[in-house]
Amino acid sequence: MTKASDLFVAALEAHGTEYVFGIPGEENLDLLESLRDADIKLVLTRHEQAAGFMAATYGRLTGKAGVCLATLGPGATNLVTAAAYAQLGAMPMFMITGQKPIRTSKQGHFQIVDVVDMMRPLTKYTRQIVSADSIPARVREALRRAEEERPGATHLELPQDIAGDDTDAILIPASYARRPIAEDKAIRQAADAIAQARHPLLMIGAGANRKTTSRMLRQFVDKLGIPFFSTQMGKGVIDETDPLWLGNATLSDGDFVHRAIDAADCIINIGHDVIEKPPFFMRKGRRTVIHINYASAVVDPVYFPQVEVVGDIANSVWQLGEALSPQPHWDFAFFDRVRNALVEHLGDRADDDRFPLVGQRLVADVSRAMGPEDIVCLDNGLYKLWFARNFRCRNPNTLLLDNALATMGAGLPSAIAARIVHPDRRVLAVAGDGGFMMNSQEIETAVRLGLDLTVLVLRDDAYGMIKWKQAHEDYPNFGMDLGNPDFVKYAESYGARGHRPDSAAAFLPLLQRALDTPGVDLIEVPIDYDDDDRILNEDIPRLSAAVE
Structure with a gap:
């Protein structure tokens, strides 16, 4: 038999968790004791919100879910802003909160809020653990959901009495999974639209900020010579000292990059996330916009792409690069003037x-x-x-x-x-x-x-x-x-x-x-x-x- 809190920590270790950021409370004492002898380092912070920001940033930099810990009530409510930060920013984060015993109560509703329901609109997955036997599945699922595309926040509530239970449940190993890739017809349609354009332009969004996607985009740009710009959260995916860089869509309108956008007749939109402010405003009939992302486009009045390539972004970029070659009718002269003026102004x-x-x-x-x-x-x-x-x-x-x-x-x-x-x-x-x-x-x-x-x-x-x-x-x-x-x-x-x-x-x-x-x-x-x-x-x- 294994103590439930020990099994919970073992599940984290099996996933490769290195750090837990947070502030424990009395409802977390079993979990804290289990962490004491683990290979996981507890990073004790001064505020739960800060712990959540640290966990989300860990996830952003590594691609693995950052883990944070809080107690019930005010400790859990202090994680709310960090949960929204990770969820909207697509940063993998796993939150653990404590709770009073759920089988008996000696303190009425003291400090109790419905944390699971509170977290529901802010997370991809939130559950209360009601049985020690369910810990391997719940932890495995919370970590999987946090990390899979589109990444975000997940949450489990571990009540005090459940944490102290014994169980003979065993860990569930991670499954091998590959993201789906875009179908050939979608790749051909996108490649044809790019080839037929006269002034194609590449836009790099937050969803492209992955190591493999960055490498594929570098190859794509080197082969085809198509100029590019980025959203704020797509900065650095391709080296911004590159002579094909046209700037960042920081301002709403009127900046140098918007002059290039206005001149483009085809925008290849890599990993745009509608959570970010619109990098450009679409107007019907003016240009073709190609949406390349893990999921289909979320259409709104300023974003309604005509071509969608849905699947693993890195693979889609690679396939497009293989299907295309530089076209003699492509004209980037105006884009060159935009870049020269931008660099001078910077x-x-x-x-x-x-x-x-x-x-x-x-x-x-x-x-x-x-x-x-x-x-x-x-x-x-x-x-x-x-x-x-x-x-x-x-x-x-x-x-x-x-x-x-x-x-x-x-x-x-x-x-x-x-x-x-x-x-x-x-x-x-x-x-x-x-x-x-x-x-x-x-x-x-x-x-x-x-x-x-x-x-x-x-x-x-x-x-x-x-x-x-x-x-x-x-x-x-x-x-x-x-x-x-x-x-x-x-x-x-x-x-x-x-x-x-x-x-x-x-x-x-x-x-x-x-x-x-x-x-x-x-x-x-x-x-x-x-x-x-x-x-x-x-x-x-x-x-x-x-x-x-």
Whole structure:
């Protein structure tokens, strides 16, 4: 006979689980004791939400479900935002929550909420374990569902009395599975549409951000020479220093990339996820859009592709590459002008000496400091637009941003998980002062774990993006301004090092020293968003018109 909690942990070990992120409670004590002797490391965090963000980021970087743990009631409700973050962002994550004994009750409904029903709209799979005998099947299914395409969040509730039961159930080994591939007719139809086009254009979305798909896309682009752009969560799938790169669909309209989109008569849409903001607006009859994804298109007023290739994306891209050859009537001259204008514009203000820093100087200096394999983890704020647009990624998952739930508070926990997964790479967290303070307590977690981590806190003493939007729409300034601690002293109180540059010129050397010094460093950087309205709404349309 085996104790149920031991069997639960054995099921995780059999799946290859390395870490459990979270905060246990008294209802998890059996599971905690089972973890104590396991090969799985418990990463104790300071908030359940942060644990969920770490688990989701682990899943995003590895493709294997990140696991997080919370107790019942408030511990479980604190996972809700992280569940939505993983589910909308297609990050494999498995949540475990405790519960009061379900066969007897000595405390009435104290701390009890229906966690399974609460998680239902936020997960792919959620169940309460009512029998120790069902643990192997439930854990196996939760992990399988989290990882299969489209990835997302799953949840199991393990009640206190069930965790302490004995069982003679045995583990269920993982089955061998291959994703279906697209049929030949669909490949031929897509290949014909691309071959007949005069100005084909490749779009790379979040679903293409997989290792094998990245390799196939690299081969596809090298063979055919078709220019490409990406959504925010598709950044880095193909090296963005490539001469065929046309930018990132960061802004809603009017940027350089939208001039290329408007000129395209066929858009090959690889892995677009409608959770992201529309990378372009479709208009009937203007162009052919080819949808290549694991599942058929979710049609809405701005996305209604005429050709669909449904199946494993990497295989579909490979088949298309085999079916196509460069066509003499393809014309990419206008796309070349777009790229040249874009690259010139991205260098604008990269050496601006104003202080507080402007967004372009910030991104340029971070780009100078980070290597091609290093990882930048963004929280959410106005600066995210500048990083998505101006930071040119050389490799997949080297700029981790959230363009799905777009929640604040995830930047620092995401960076902690990235450093755990990739201890050989330098990792930088970038957060506004508003987002940073939502999970700033995890600085202690990073220090306690002995991580080498650098954190940029961009200080404007406001909820900057909403304040910018408020002003942009001619509302008076109201309800956006904040007070802040001394972030240097705040970092030092946790045992980290705190820094504050006094000029634009001082920022890059300080950042480079922090990245190259072991331990946790926090840099408070004053940021100026006042120029953004003019840059985004005057400069870009004016300069993008120059490509005509």
